[in-house]
Amino acid sequence: MANTPQSKKRARQNQTRFAVNKARRSRIRTYLRKVEEAIASGDKDAAANALRAAQPELMRGVTKGVLHKNTVSRKLSRLSARVKALA
Incomplete structure (x- = not known):
């Protein structure tokens, strides 16, 4: 457990940063999933x-x-190689 004021503040900052990064990673995965689904459907456009x-x-x-x-x-x-390979 954090004891000093500085380490308590760092723990708070880490929690905030973790939440922001988690949301950003999730957003990226969503975009990647949309690309994968479009490739799987075979729709090149x-x-x-x-x-x-x-x-x-x-x-x-x-x-x-x-x-x-x-x-x-x-x-x-x-x-991009997979998208390009779609006929």
Whole structure:
């Protein structure tokens, strides 16, 4: 348990940051799920639009420190290849 005033404050800040990051991660997963569903349905236009909407959200996750830059790069690359492969 936190004893000093500084450690109590850090514990409060960590709780707040955890909640913010959790919401941000959940939002990113929702965008990714929409892209996956569009790909699964086989609708190339819907998949392309969903991917276009997901890209800024993923990049925001990088700038906010929720995800690593290379992770997002890899995900975007794989998703865009799958969208491109739709006939």
